[in-house]
Amino acid sequence: MEIIYDAFMILVWRPFVLTRRFKKQGILGPKYRILYGNLSEMNRMKRESQLLILDRSSHDIFPRVFPHYHQWMSLYGETFLYWDGTEPMLCISDPELVKQMLSSNSDFFVRAKIRPEFLKIVGSKGLTFLEGVDWARHRRILNPAFSIDRLKVMTKVMVDCTLRMLDEWSNQRSDDKTEKLLMKKDMDTEFRRLTADIIATAAFGSSYAQGIEVFRTQQELEKCCVLSLANLFLPGTQYLPTPLNFRIWKLDRKMKNSVKKIVDSRLESETDYGDDLLGIMLKSCESERKERKLSIEEIIDECKNFFFAGYENNSNLLTWTTMLLSLHQDWQEKLREEVFKECGKDETPNSDTLSKLKLEHVYALQMNMVFMESLRLYGPVSFLTREALKDSKLGHLEIPKGTTIIFPLLKMHRDKLIWGSDAHKFNPLRFENGVSRAANHPNALLTFSIGPRACIGQNFAMIEAKTVLTMLLQRFRLNLSDEYKHAPMDHLTVMPQYGVPTRAVLSTETETMKSVLLETEMAWTASWWPWKVWTQLPNKLSQTLTVPSEHPVAKYLEVPIQVTHVTPSCNKNSREEGSQMISFLSIPPVAAIGMVAELGENFTHSTESV
Numbered sequence: 001m002e003i004i005y006d007a008f009m010i011l012v013w014r015p016f017v018l019t020r021r022f023k024k025q026g027i028l029g030p031k032y033r034i035l036y037g038n039l040s041e042m043n044r045m046k047r048e049s050q051l052l053i054l055d056r057s058s059h060d061i062f063p064r065v066f067p068h069y070h071q072w073m074s075l076y077g078e079t080f081l082y083w084d085g086t087e088p089m090l091c092i093s094d095p096e097l098v099k100q101m102l103s104s105n106s107d108f109f110v111r112a113k114i115r116p117e118f119l120k121i122v123g124s125k126g127l128t129f130l131e132g133v134d135w136a137r138h139r140r141i142l143n144p145a146f147s148i149d150r151l152k153v154m155t156k157v158m159v160d161c162t163l164r165m166l167d168e169w170s171n172q173r174s175d176d177k178t179e180k181l182l183m184k185k186d187m188d189t190e191f192r193r194l195t196a197d198i199i200a201t202a203a204f205g206s207s208y209a210q211g212i213e214v215f216r217t218q219q220e221l222e223k224c225c226v227l228s229l230a231n232l233f234l235p236g237t238q239y240l241p242t243p244l245n246f247r248i249w250k251l252d253r254k255m256k257n258s259v260k261k262i263v264d265s266r267l268e269s270e271t272d273y274g275d276d277l278l279g280i281m282l283k284s285c286e287s288e289r290k291e292r293k294l295s296i297e298e299i300i301d302e303c304k305n306f307f308f309a310g311y312e313n314n315s316n317l318l319t320w321t322t323m324l325l326s327l328h329q330d331w332q333e334k335l336r337e338e339v340f341k342e343c344g345k346d347e348t349p350n351s352d353t354l355s356k357l358k359l360e361h362v363y364a365l366q367m368n369m370v371f372m373e374s375l376r377l378y379g380p381v382s383f384l385t386r387e388a389l390k391d392s393k394l395g396h397l398e399i400p401k402g403t404t405i406i407f408p409l410l411k412m413h414r415d416k417l418i419w420g421s422d423a424h425k426f427n428p429l430r431f432e433n434g435v436s437r438a439a440n441h442p443n444a445l446l447t448f449s450i451g452p453r454a455c456i457g458q459n460f461a462m463i464e465a466k467t468v469l470t471m472l473l474q475r476f477r478l479n480l481s482d483e484y485k486h487a488p489m490d491h492l493t494v495m496p497q498y499g500v501p502t503r504a505v506l507s508t509e510t511e512t513m514k515s516v517l518l519e520t521e522m523a524w525t526a527s528w529w530p531w532k533v534w535t536q537l538p539n540k541l542s543q544t545l546t547v548p549s550e551h552p553v554a555k556y557l558e559v560p561i562q563v564t565h566v567t568p569s570c571n572k573n574s575r576e577e578g579s580q581m582i583s584f585l586s587i588p589p590v591a592a593i594g595m596v597a598e599l600g601e602n603f604t605h606s607t608e609s610v
C-alpha cells in the first residue's frame with residue numbers, strides 16, 4: 001500500500017503540484033507525461049537535429065545542440081519548466097539570477113544530482129561533486145597545485161608535449177611525398193591526444209602512454225553515459241544486470257585499476273612524492289590534521305576527476321579555436337604577427353616568453369580576445385546546473401525544494417539583448433576593454449563559472465591553450481578542409497560531431513621553407529625577389545593562378561589580383577627536362593609557399609597549351 005502511495009506521489013501528485021506552483025508565477029513549459037516527463041520529445045528532437053549540417057560560417061549553433069530548449073523557449077519564454085522523467089527542471093537565462101545563484105549560500109543551492117554512470121567517470125569523492133566541509137577541505141588542499149609558481153613549472157611540460165606532437169606531424173609529412181606541403185589533420189583527435197598527454201604529465205608525472213588506459217576508459221564510459229542519458233532513470237536500475245550496466249561496471253573497474261597503478265608507482269618510487277597535483281595529494285594523506293587530509297580512495301577519485309576535467313574541456317577549446325581561426329584567416333594572421341612579435345619566429349617558448357602573453361594583461365592581447373570569443377561561442381561547458389535543497393527564493397522566483405535549475409550558457413552567450421546585435425558573429429574585438437565590459441552585464445561570460453565553485457583549472461587551461469596555439473602558429477598556417485562538416489553537438493561537452501579536418505601548411509620562412517621546397521620536389525632559386533618556384537608541369541603548358549581579392553595573401557600583392565606566369569625555359573642545372581618555372585611576382589615567400597601548397601583548392605587554377 002505504501003509503495004502505491006509513494007508511486008502516486010512521485011509520478012502524479014508532485015508533478016501536478018509543482019506545475020501549478022510554477023504556473024502561478026507565470027512559468028510554463030511542455031506538458032508532463034507520467035514517468036517519462038519530456039524525455040521522448042527531447043530524444044526525438046536531438047536525433048533529428050544531429051542529421052543537420054550547418055553552414056560553416058554560422059555560429060548560431062544553439063538550435064542544433066539543444067533543439068528542445070530552443071523550441072521550448074520560443075513557445076514558453078526564456079524561463080520555462082520541463083521534466084527529465086519525474087525530475088522538475090527549471091531553465092533560467094537571466095544573467096543577474098545566475099550571478100545570484102552561483103554566489104549564493106550553499107545551504108540553499110548545491111550541484112545538481114547527476115546520473116550514477118557519470119559519477120563513475122569523475123568519481124563521487126572528487127572536488128566537482130562534493131559539498132560542504134568535504135568540498136572546502138579538498139579545495140584547500142588542491143588550490144596550491146594551481147598556484148602561479150606551479151603553473152610556470154607546468155608550462156615546460158606543455159611546451160615539451162606540444163613539441164612532441166608537432167615533430168610527429170613533421171615526420172609524418174616527410175614520409176608522405178604525395179601530400180607535399182600540405183598535411184591533413186583532424187584537430188579534434190590531435191588535441192584530445194595532446195591535452196591528455198599534458199594533464200597526465202603535468203598533474204600526475206605519468207605520460208600519455210601511462211595515462212592512455214584511463215583516457216580510453218573514460219571515453220568509453222562517456223559514450224555509455226550519453227547512451228544512458230537518453231533513457232529514463234529509475235533509482236536502483238543502476239544495479240540491474242543489464243548489458244549496459246555490465247559494460248559500465250567493467251569499465252569502472254578497469255579505470256580504478258589504471259589510476260591505482262599510477263598512484264602506486266608514485267608511492268613506491270619517491271620519498272617526498274613531488275610537488276605536482278598527485279604529490280600534493282599524497283602528502284596530504286600523511287597529514288595529522290583532519291582538515292588537511294585526503295584518503296587514498298578520495299585521491300583516486302580526484303585523479304579521475306582531474307584526468308577528465310583536464311583534457312576534455314581544453315581539447316574542445318583548442319579544437320574550436322583553430323576551427324574559428326581557419327575560418328577567419330585575418331585573425332589567424334593577426335595572432336601570428338603577435339606571436340612573432342612577442343615570442344619570436346623560431347624560438348621555443350618558455351614560461352618567460354609566454355609571460356608576455358601573460359594572465360594579468362590578458363584582455364589587452366589579441367590572442368586572449370580570440371580565446372574569450374571562442375569560449376563565448378563554443379564554450380565546452382554548455383550549461384550549469386544547481387539543485388534547490390530547500391524551498392528558496394531567487395530574485396522574484398520562488399523555487400520549490402528538489403527543483404533542478406539549468407543555466408543554458410550556450411544560449412546566454414549569444415543572446416542579442418546581452419551581447420548586442422552581432423551576438424552570432426565572431427568578433428574578438430568585443431573583449432578589447434576587458435571581459436566585464438564586453439556585454440551589458442559584467443558577468444555575461446560564464447565559461448569558467450563564478451563564485452566559490454568556479455573552475456579551479458582556469459589558469460591552467462588558459463596557459464595551456466596559449467602555449468599550444470603559440471607553437472602551432474609559429475609553424476603552421478591552418479585552413480579548414482573541404483571535408484569539414486559544421487556539426488557541433490552536446491556530448492557532455494560541446495564537441496564537433498565529425499571532427500575538424502584541417503589542412504596545415506608550414507608557415508615558417510627561410511631554412512624550413514627551403515627544405516620543404518626541396519623535399520617536395522620544388523627547387524627554388526637563390527634570388528629572394530621575385531620569388532621563384534619550380535613545379536613539375538607538363539612541357540609547353542602555361543598556368544595561371546588567380547588569387548581571390550578577399551584572401552589574406554591578396555594583401556601582399558601590389559595589384560589586388562595577381563596573375564603569375566610561366567617562363568617556358570628551364571634551368572637545366574637544377575631541374576629535369578619538363579620542369580617549368582612559375583614566378584610569384586611581388587609576393588613575399590610565406591605567401592608564395594601558401595599559394596603553392598593550396599594550388600587548386602583556394603585559387604582559381606587553369607592550365608592551357610601555349
Ligand code: HEM
Binds near residue numbers: 310313449456
Ligand atoms: C576550457 C577549459 C575549461 C572550462 C571551460 C572549464 C569550465 C568549468 C566550469 C564552468 C566549472 C564550474 C561548474 C559549475 O559551477 O557547476 C568548472 C569546475 C571545475 N573545473 Fe574546469 N574548466 C576547464 C578546464 C579545467 C581544467 C584544465 C581543470 C583541471 C586541470 C579543471 C578542473 C575543474 C574542477 C576540479 C572543477 C570543480 C571545482 C569545484 O567545484 O570547486 N577545469 N570548470
